[in-house]
Amino acid sequence: MSVQVAVAVAMFIGVVAYAVLGGADFGSGFWDLTAGDAHRGAAVRTLVDHSIGPVWEANHVWLIYVMVFWWTAFPRPFAAVMTTLYLPIVLALLGIVLRGAGFAFRKYAGSLRQAQLFGVVFAASSLIAPFFLGVVAGAVASGRVPAAGYGPPLASWAHPTPLLAGVLAVALCSFLAGVFLTADAARAGDQALSERLRTGSLAVAFGAGAVVLLALVPVSRDAPTLTDGLTGRAAPLVLLSTGAGLGTVWALLRRHHTLARGAAVVAVVAVVTGWGVAQYPWLLVDEVTIAAGAGAPRTLAALLVVVAVAAVLVLPPLLYLFALTQRQAARASH
Amino acid sequence: MALSLGWHIVLACFGVAFPAMIFVVHRRGLRRADPVALGLARRWSKVAAVLFAVGAVSGTVLSFEMGLLWPGLMGRFGDVLGLPFAFEGLSFFVEAIFLGIYLYGWDRLPPRLHLAALVPMAAAGVVGTFCVVSVNAWMNNPTGFRIVDGVVTDVDPWAAMFNDGVWLQFAHMWVAAFMVVGFLVSGVYAAGMLRGRRDAHHRLGFGVPFTFATVAALAQPLVGHLLGLRLAVTQPAKLAAFELALTTEERAPLRLGGVLVDGQVRWALTIPRLGSIIARNSLTAPVPGLDAVPPDQRPPVNLTHLAFQGMVGIGTLLALVAVVYWLARRLGRDLLSRRWFLAVAVAAGPLAVLALEAGWVATEVGRQPWTVWQVLRTQDAAGPGSWLWWSYAAAFMVYAGLSVGAFVVLRSMARRWRAGQEHLPSPYDPADPADPAEAAEAAESVGR
Numbered sequence: 001m002s003v004q005v006a007v008a009v010a011m012f013i014g015v016v017a018y019a020v021l022g023g024a025d026f027g028s029g030f031w032d033l034t035a036g037d038a039h040r041g042a043a044v045r046t047l048v049d050h051s052i053g054p055v056w057e058a059n060h061v062w063l064i065y066v067m068v069f070w071w072t073a074f075p076r077p078f079a080a081v082m083t084t085l086y087l088p089i090v091l092a093l094l095g096i097v098l099r100g101a102g103f104a105f106r107k108y109a110g111s112l113r114q115a116q117l118f119g120v121v122f123a124a125s126s127l128i129a130p131f132f133l134g135v136v137a138g139a140v141a142s143g144r145v146p147a148a149g150y151g152p153p154l155a156s157w158a159h160p161t162p163l164l165a166g167v168l169a170v171a172l173c174s175f176l177a178g179v180f181l182t183a184d185a186a187r188a189g190d191q192a193l194s195e196r197l198r199t200g201s202l203a204v205a206f207g208a209g210a211v212v213l214l215a216l217v218p219v220s221r222d223a224p225t226l227t228d229g230l231t232g233r234a235a236p237l238v239l240l241s242t243g244a245g246l247g248t249v250w251a252l253l254r255r256h257h258t259l260a261r262g263a264a265v266v267a268v269v270a271v272v273t274g275w276g277v278a279q280y281p282w283l284l285v286d287e288v289t290i291a292a293g294a295g296a297p298r299t300l301a302a303l304l305v306v307v308a309v310a311a312v313l314v315l316p317p318l319l320y321l322f323a324l325t326q327r328q329a330a331r332a333s334h
Numbered sequence: 335m336a337l338s339l340g341w342h343i344v345l346a347c348f349g350v351a352f353p354a355m356i357f358v359v360h361r362r363g364l365r366r367a368d369p370v371a372l373g374l375a376r377r378w379s380k381v382a383a384v385l386f387a388v389g390a391v392s393g394t395v396l397s398f399e400m401g402l403l404w405p406g407l408m409g410r411f412g413d414v415l416g417l418p419f420a421f422e423g424l425s426f427f428v429e430a431i432f433l434g435i436y437l438y439g440w441d442r443l444p445p446r447l448h449l450a451a452l453v454p455m456a457a458a459g460v461v462g463t464f465c466v467v468s469v470n471a472w473m474n475n476p477t478g479f480r481i482v483d484g485v486v487t488d489v490d491p492w493a494a495m496f497n498d499g500v501w502l503q504f505a506h507m508w509v510a511a512f513m514v515v516g517f518l519v520s521g522v523y524a525a526g527m528l529r530g531r532r533d534a535h536h537r538l539g540f541g542v543p544f545t546f547a548t549v550a551a552l553a554q555p556l557v558g559h560l561l562g563l564r565l566a567v568t569q570p571a572k573l574a575a576f577e578l579a580l581t582t583e584e585r586a587p588l589r590l591g592g593v594l595v596d597g598q599v600r601w602a603l604t605i606p607r608l609g610s611i612i613a614r615n616s617l618t619a620p621v622p623g624l625d626a627v628p629p630d631q632r633p634p635v636n637l638t639h640l641a642f643q644g645m646v647g648i649g650t651l652l653a654l655v656a657v658v659y660w661l662a663r664r665l666g667r668d669l670l671s672r673r674w675f676l677a678v679a680v681a682a683g684p685l686a687v688l689a690l691e692a693g694w695v696a697t698e699v700g701r702q703p704w705t706v707w708q709v710l711r712t713q714d715a716a717g718p719g720s721w722l723w724w725s726y727a728a729a730f731m732v733y734a735g736l737s738v739g740a741f742v743v744l745r746s747m748a749r750r751w752r753a754g755q756e757h758l759p760s761p762y763d764p765a766d767p768a769d770p771a772e773a774a775e776a777a778e779s780v781g782r
Contacts, residue, residue: 325438
């Protein structure tokens with residue numbers, strides 16, 4: 001593996017981690033938004049607070065990780081994407097800002113009215129952010145970003161693949177979050193809440209499946225390079241993702257909540273990895289390859305040092321944080 | 335970008351300096367079994383939760399703006415200046431993870447382990463400051479690359495990261511963070527004492543941050559002076575603007591205040607020789623003037639000069655406030671019982687922020703018209719201008735909203751704390767105001 005590809009893989013691991021961990025946090029907004037009025041929704045909203053409260057900031061850092069790796073390792077493609085897709089990027093950014101601030105403000109809001117205001121901001125922006133991040137990914141994957149940048153501001157992403165990628169991102173986030181929250185509620189001993197979320201998660205799972213099926217034809221016409229990859233090299237991952245998705249539905253039906261959580265993670269990891277494998281070796285599909293877009297070799301080598309440091313300094317405490325919050329949730333139920 | 339940075343820099347200061355202050359208070363609470371100190375640490379950790387969340391998102395805005403607003407800088411130099419950002423990402427990771435552990439750990443983790451979670455947070459703040467400042471220092475002292483026929487080549491990211499200017503600039507910013515947070519937090523408790531709340535809680539809440547701020551305020555003039563000494567060699571145009579020096583002079587005077595109108599210095603208080611002493615550590619060494627700088631490479635002089643002297647003036651004033659307080663204390667007088675001193679202590683917080691912003695304006699505007707000193711002009715670094723104003727207006731509204739939101743929430747937290755609610759349940763359900771988990775937590779801590 002060349003050093004360019006090694007850094008691209010390290011960066012893409014960040015994309016996958018953000019899709020799963022950050023995605024589940026964003027998806028919580030869907031359940032928060034659809035939880036109903038203040039009385040009916042209080043249980044869901046409290047659960048969302050407890051589930052994502054301790055971890056969302058750490059999960060959010062994966063996005064920063066991807067950004068800094070991107071501009072450091074692949075500066076010219078970074079500038080190309082930024083100057084072309086600035087509209088969806090600014091909208092995603094707006095969603096990210098309002099999501100984080102709305103969430104933090106709501107937790108310490110002084111009155112129900114304040115909490116409702118911050119809550120709507122949090123929940124709505126939780127859906128805006130993944131939609132436009134999906135749009136950006138779809139635009140890159142369908143070859144809409146010219147190597148020199150400054151592509152048309154609207155026509156670069158107002159196409160089937162980017163828009164469907166946005167919808168799919170929202171669906172996957174909501175699906176992940178639904179499965180996670182169902183398991184969290186069951187473990188906290190709230191069966192009624194868990195059942196309610198389980199029904200909703202099944203509905204969202206079928207919705208996400210329908211989006212994928214509907215997307216097949218337009219995407220295959222709109223993004224031939226991506227489609228070739230998905231049906232060729234990445235086909236095993238696509239199949240794995242489909243299988244894991246169906247497995248999640250089965251596990252939800254049988255109320256194996258922990259199993260469902262694992263299967264949902266596999267499904268999302270497989271589909272996102274599948275996208276990466278499908279567009280390899282392109283960084284910007286049909287425009288710039290990983291090798292051509294990479295920056296100075298010594299910088300790439302230095303970034304691999306950063307990855308090594310991260311593996312030692314960041315991963316253990318991150319795993320500890322997850323273990324801590326999960327273990328305590330389990331203890332609370334006894 | 336300026337708006338976002340100017341806003342984020344204050345929150346970043348909290349990320350850098352606040353964990354250390356919480357650590358001191360929390361440790362005191364554990365060591366002396368002091369419920370006041372423990373209660374203070376618990377409240378501060380909740381304040382930190384809100385401020386860090388807002389800091390995290392405004393930091394994200396910055397990372398996007400690097401590409402959105404400065405494609406000419408990032409596209410050409412991303413692989414030169416990016417490495418410190420990658421390490422900054424790591425330290426942000428560490429800080430976010432341990433913040434999560436610390437916030438979650440109240441009443442759940444063994445006390446010593448819980449306290450220890452603050453140490454990596456504080457350490458990450460130091461590393462993060464170094465990394466971010468490293469990029470700015472690189473823009474002032476570009477190194478670690480060569481330009482051959484307009485193409486950036488021979489990139490050495492480590493040399494760029496550890497450029498000549500980084501250590502002093504880092505020290506300057508790091509100390510500034512402690513001044514800002516120290517004076518802001520102690521100012522909040524001084525305001526409480528002004529309203530007659532003079533309990534142990536308020537005295538401790540004032541004392542710890544004020545002590546940090548004192549050390550920082552006394553160290554800052556020395557660090558700033560050392561940093562300034564470099565300028566005559568590295569960026570004479572900036573120094574000339576700082577000193578409002580039109581011509582290069584030996585035995586240069588110091589011009590306090592004043593503005594440049596039609597090529598003439600007006601309304602300045604001129605002190606002979608002091609300019610050479612301060613800027614060059616010498617009675618005779620020349621201070622470079624604007625005449626040594628080609629006209630198209632001169633920074634906006636008045637703004638740079640006033641911002642620089644504003645920073646120095648406020649910094650000196652704040653150091654004086656700190657010295658007066660501790661001197662009086664040595665002489666057995668408690669200035670906390672004097673209303674005038676409390677009023678000054680309240681004002682010290684916003685003044686420290688003002689000094690921070692002024693210093694930032696001075697160094698950034700003083701580098702103009704360059705984004706990367708003598709390598710890349712700002713107009714070439716920036717993106718196309720057509721939509722910049724729209725994005726500026728939108729960013730302004732978002733930041734105004736965030737500021738109002740943070741203010742409303744923090745004020746309501748303080749109000750409920752004063753009313754005796756310690757745990758601040760989230761008010762989601764009108765029928766059941768207490769969040770069950772928080773209520774359980776409260777019952778648990780009462781049971782201990």
